[in-house]
Amino acid sequence: MSEVKYSKEHEWIKLEGEIATIGITKHATEMLGDIVFTELPEKGSNVEKDGTAGVVESTKAASDVYTPVSGEVVDLNQSIVDDPSKINQDPENSAWFFKLKIKDKSEMDTLMNKDEYDIFAKESSA
Amino acid sequence: MDTKKTSLYQLHQHSKAKFVEFAGYQMPIQYAEGIVEEHRYTRNHSGIFDVSHMGQLFIYGQEDLVDDLERIFPLDLKNLKLNHSKYSFLMSDNAGIYDDLIITKIKDGFLIILNAACKENDYKILKELLNDKYKMILDEERSLIAIQGPKSVEILKSVIQGVENLNFMSGNWFTLDDHNIYVTRSGYTGEDGFEVSLTNEFAVRFTRRLIDKGAKLIGLGARDTLRLEAGLCLYGHELSKDKTPVEANLKWAISKERILKGNFIGSDIITKQLNHGVNKIRVGIKPEGRIIAREKTKIYSESNSEIGEITSGTFGPSVNGPVAMGYVENKFSKNDTKIFLEVRGKKHPATICGLPFYKKSYVKGVNK
Structure with missing residues (x-):
């Protein structure tokens, strides 16, 4: 069974075996507004938990994307680079950002579950 | 307040x-x-x-x-x-x-x-x-x-x-x-x-x-x-306050008659700049690809010397791509000049271009 967790930087992460799929939450897209530019990490690079692993830009401003866990980047979603508006349309499903082969499964335990994140998101936008 | x-x-x-x-x-x-x-x-x-x-x-x-x-x-x-x-x-x-x-x-x-x-x-x-x-x-x-x-x-x-x-x-x-x-x-x-x-x-x-x-x-x-x-x-x-209308490439807004006569606040400098040119001037800038260069982005020449700075930059929905304006040294201000924009530590190619990026005509002749 796959497990979805959330970070305080508004990323979601879905773990299947040792492969994690990472994207930004619907709440994040609502705060950002229309996304018009995306930059992803390099395939094959190693990223560290809480380090930057990409950029999204709205018409208003640029924001870093962080990785909630450490690992090696094994796949990228080119379709959101070609058409960043897809992130606004389907952020928590088809508009994933990158996939990692994760280094340390225990890092998942530091993240929030859905209910915890919903409360966190509500409070952080209040 | x-x-x-x-x-x-x-x-x-x-x-x-x-x-x-x-x-x-x-x-x-x-x-x-x-x-x-x-x-x-x-x-x-x-x-x-x-x-x-x-x-x-x-x-x-x-x-x-x-x-x-x-x-x-x-x-x-x-x-x-x-x-x-x-x-x-x-x-x-x-x-x-x-x-x-x-x-x-x-x-x-x-x-x-x-x-x-x-x-x-x-x-x-x-x-x-x-x-x-x-x-x-x-x-x-x-x-x-x-x-x-x-x-x-x-x-x-x-x-x-x-x-x-x-x-x-x-x-x-x-x-x-x-x-x-x-x-x-x-x-x-x-x-x-x-x-x-x-x-x-x-x-x-x-x-x-x-x-x-x-x-x-x-x-x-x-x-x-x-x-x-x-x-x-x-x-x-x-x-x-640090920019003049000539540097801002807005000399079209200054009356030619008035320049000849002078005698308005700032006219000495304006006249001097119109006759001798300016060091830096406002231009349109079109980044290649989708990269957005925001305000304060540094601009470099092809030979890698710093020649200016972006003053506004965003994604233009009607242009369907990034657009920007900024000031560059006058000798790099010609249309189609290749430049580089430093965004997040990397230099990205861009081109000086004419303004506007998007044009429609204003209504002029309805009431003759």
């Missing part, structure tokens, strides 16, 4: 605006549909902009006032016809720009539309320069509503008959439900449109009528992408 609210504040709230503080006012940055959709709606249909935070300065006087204002503004005000408008600047002695503005000849004097962040200071400077000789009212009792986009003329004329006869950069008084309304055919989006000055108490009712006719409220976010695509300067970004 508390932030101020415009007369339309509650209407913005009802329309699900996200607010931002701008020049001391709570202003809508966007509504529910978002900046890109609001931008497109303005280009294709009709957008309503609350610009009531901007200053509406009425100065009353006759020929003396014209003479005195000509010592301040680089304009041929003696030949400015009743109800006609000009774009101009309030400058310091060394031609630095305190504000950019629209000045309109009205029956008893002039109406000057000022930027919100500058209006109080402009008022002080003008009062002093005019030696307190004239009645001056920075009118807080009036709102200013812009309606912009191709359907605006149809919509506005169904509310105020006769506005369709106005030419670009001209205006007139109209009466609606016993309210005196001053309408000019102008705006800051690159679209045909109007700016409507009316009393605060009437502002909501008037705006609701425009909405009923199909216009939509548009926030400051889309106002910024629209004006940038149209190649128009924004005070505090392209324009400041």
Whole structure:
């Protein structure tokens, strides 16, 4: 069974075996507004938990994307680079950002579950 | 100091605006549909902009006032016809720009539309320069509503008959439900449109009528992408006290007659710059690909020397790509010059290009 967790930087992460799929939450897209530019990490690079692993830009401003866990980047979603508006349309499903082969499964335990994140998101936008 | 609210504040709230503080006012940055959709709606249909935070300065006087204002503004005000408008600047002695503005000849004097962040200071400077000789009212009792986009003329004329006869950069008084309304055919989006000055108490009712006719409220976010695509300067970004109108590539706004005669504030520097050129000048910049270069992005030449800085940069929804303006050394300012923009530590290729990025023609010949 796959497990979805959330970070305080508004990323979601879905773990299947040792492969994690990472994207930004619907709440994040609502705060950002229309996304018009995306930059992803390099395939094959190693990223560290809480380090930057990409950029999204709205018409208003640029924001870093962080990785909630450490690992090696094994796949990228080119379709959101070609058409960043897809992130606004389907952020928590088809508009994933990158996939990692994760280094340390225990890092998942530091993240929030859905209910915890919903409360966190509500409070952080209040 | 508390932030101020415009007369339309509650209407913005009802329309699900996200607010931002701008020049001391709570202003809508966007509504529910978002900046890109609001931008497109303005280009294709009709957008309503609350610009009531901007200053509406009425100065009353006759020929003396014209003479005195000509010592301040680089304009041929003696030949400015009743109800006609000009774009101009309030400058310091060394031609630095305190504000950019629209000045309109009205029956008893002039109406000057000022930027919100500058209006109080402009008022002080003008009062002093005019030696307190004239009645001056920075009118807080009036709102200013812009309606912009191709359907605006149809919509506005169904509310105020006769506005369709106005030419670009001209205006007139109209009466609606016993309210005196001053309408000019102008705006800051690159679209045909109007700016409507009316009393605060009437502002909501008037705006609701425009909405009923199909216009939509548009926030400051889309106002910024629209004006940038149209190649128009924004005070505090392209324009400041450290820039002159010649450096800002706005010499078209300076009257040729007045340059010959000089005798306006800043005229020495302006004349010198027109004759000998400037070190840096404002240009349009088109980044390659999708990379967005924001304000303060450094600009490099092909040989990797730093030659300038971006002043505004965003994604242009109608251009469907990134657009920017900035200042570069004069010798790199020719169209099609290859440059590099440093974004997040990497240099990205871009090209100097002509402005605007997006062009439509303004209405000029309706009332011959």
